[in-house]
Amino acid sequence: MLLKVFSYPTQSNTFQNEFLFQTDRIISYTYTKKFVGTGNFTLVLPVTKQNIEKIIEDNILYIDSDWLLVSNIKRSGERITVTGTDLNGFLDMRITTVGVKSIRGIYDDYDPMQGTTDSCVVHYLLRNATETEDNERRMPRLVVGQRVQGKENDSYLARLQPLSEVVSDLCRNAMVGYEIVGDFESNNFIFNMLRGIDRSIEQSVHEPVIFSRKRGNLFSEEYERGNENLVNAIYATGTDVTRVVYRDYDVPSGIKRKEIAIDVSVDTVADIEDYALNQTSGNISNNSYEVDVRAIDDFGTKYNLGDYITVKDSVTGQTWTAKIEEATKTVSAADKKLSLVIGETRTKLLNKIQNQAKTSSKSESTRAACASYNTASTLVGAKGGYVQIRAGANNKPCELLAMNSDDINTSDSNVLKLGKDGLSISENGYLGLYKKLIDINGKISASAVNGVLRSKNGRIVIDLDNETITVDGCEIKAMTYTTSTGETIKYWGWE
Structure with missing residues (x-):
């Protein structure tokens, strides 16, 4: 070297x-x-x-x-x-400043941006590193190179944040990466956005990259999961309204509920959810593998950071596909080693402190709290309706809602919800509580059935409300019960 x-x-x-x-x-x-x-x-x-x-x-x-x-x-x-x-x-050395009027028309240190992910990223780079109004803030010879669109409709509201945090939040949400490298030919430092390639076992376009002991390309693997910095219930205040924004479509409760309060200072209620999720994007649960791999020269040629690959767990025998988030190489006279982190990495302390610093103290502006749900990719009823399809993780449809109100925020409405767990009903709005009717396997919940069940001829009556069984007539076999010893007991009707 x-x-x-x-x-x-x-x-x-x-x-x-x-x-x-x-x-x-x-x-x-x-x-x-x-x-x-x-x-x-x-x-x-x-x-x-x-x-x-x-x-x-x-x-x-x-x-x-x-x-x-x-x-x-x-x-x-x-x-x-x-x-x-x-x-x-380089991006750790700059913060996001404004210098012009923000969305409220005053100098309040907020810099909002909407558009594709790459246009948002470049906006903050230009204003705070590459083409700053104050020449003393300019990062020498830093230019924008390769761009990756990311999300078609993205947004961010920066307020005196480290530039590295803003760019990381935007890229992480859009599942794109970035790097700054030197270029000898142009004498510049170039900021490039990166897109990973799916090289997992689930696809057939590219040669799959699979790490396993049997393939001889894996020394060891270590699995880790936890929620040390997870935030999943965000009380976001903007335009004098507080909305509860959930990270996923399952409303968390009990000790699974991790709350935080932030002030997003937007000028429309519709923007609250997008900005709240952006500002807390670093707070996610950890679920990752760290693997020490052989054939380390394959890194950068057969696969790279951001690519999706597959690991076969030597303990469970199961395969696990995720993105390469980090790569650590160690080189010495005696050894050469490559370690990959595959999956979701832990939230950095800087992000955690930043989010805590944004906690709003404007309790007097909290006038309403209601559930927030993702309509960005809602297929039906994005603007309301008695039947709505709701999007959850990765903007994929997750629930079908049928309501007697065309507003999901109506707290006293009846709501039928069909989702991955089956069919359930709430009599007090979208937030529930819900009663399970039928699970996803087709089993009917006993608590969902009430009233009277009557046989065709009317001679056998089961009253669920009063918990009685009535048999009218004789010589009718009403019930057969088999004991644990195999004995059969028959209950018959009588006059």
């Missing part, structure tokens, strides 16, 4: 002018790269006069095709340990 070291960049300079030195005397190198977010590295070098004098904070490093930004240098008598981030860390 060859390490090239550059001084910190300036707007009018070039990589050639900024070059300091290069060396192949490397003790070890570890780098974690993320599909969405800022990666980090640790580089260990032997002490030389050259290293001591020239490696300082904000240097740019180029090693093993990776572009890195130095944050800290620690030296002992024999070693220098250099740590920092990849160039995505």
Whole structure:
């Protein structure tokens, strides 16, 4: 491996002018790269006069095709340990400011944006990093390169947030990634949006990537799940109205309900849900595999960050398909190792603190609380109706609702709900409580049946309300019961 070291960049300079030195005397190198977010590295070098004098904070490093930004240098008598981030860390250095009137017509530090995901991302990049009104805020030689549309209709409301958080939220919601890399030819740092490829066992377009012990491409795997930072009930206040926004279509209750309050400061009620979900996008449950893989040179050629691949669990024998979220490579004189995180990664502390800081204290503006549900991709009844199809996770239809009101927020209406668990009914609006009528397997709930059941000839009557069975007439076999020992007992009618 060859390490090239550059001084910190300036707007009018070039990589050639900024070059300091290069060396192949490397003790070890570890780098974690993320599909969405800022990666980090640790580089260990032997002490030389050259290293001591020239490696300082904000240097740019180029090693093993990776572009890195130095944050800290620690030296002992024999070693220098250099740590920092990849160039995505450029976005950690800026916040989102306004400078013009926002949606309420005043300077309130909010910067709203709507459009495709890439147009939202580029909007915040231009205003806060690449083409800022204040030249002192401009990130030297940073330009926008490859764009990926993401969601067709996206939105965000930034308020003095780290630019890295805003871009990560938008990209994560749209399931696209990004990276900042150096380009020697143009002397620029290029921001590229990335789209993963489905290479899982479920598709047939691309050669599938499957990790398993039997295939010989897997050293070990470690499964993890939990909800340490999960937020699923968001009390979002905007336009003097508070709405309860749920992350999924199942309304959480009991200890499964994780609440947070935020102020989204939008000017229409219709925008509250979109902005609330955007602002809390980092707070999701963790469900991931960390795998140590063989044939590490396949990374970057046969598969990459953001691709969907399949892991076969050596304990359960089951297959699990998810996106490659992180890749950590470790290189030393004695070893070369690649570890992948597949699935959903844990929320970073920065996102958690940011969301807590947005908690609204405007209790006096909370005048109404009602359920919010996703109509962005509702197939029928997006604007109301007695029959509505409701969208849930991944904007896929999840429930069919039949109501005696054309407004889902009517609290005293009767609602029939057909979903993945079966058919249920509520007599007090969409929020329930619901009574199960028929489960998804076709079994009728006993609590759903009431009244009187009568045989065709009227001689056998079962009164469910009074819990009685009446047999009118004789010589009629009314009931047969088989005991645990196999004995059959027959109950007969009489006059």
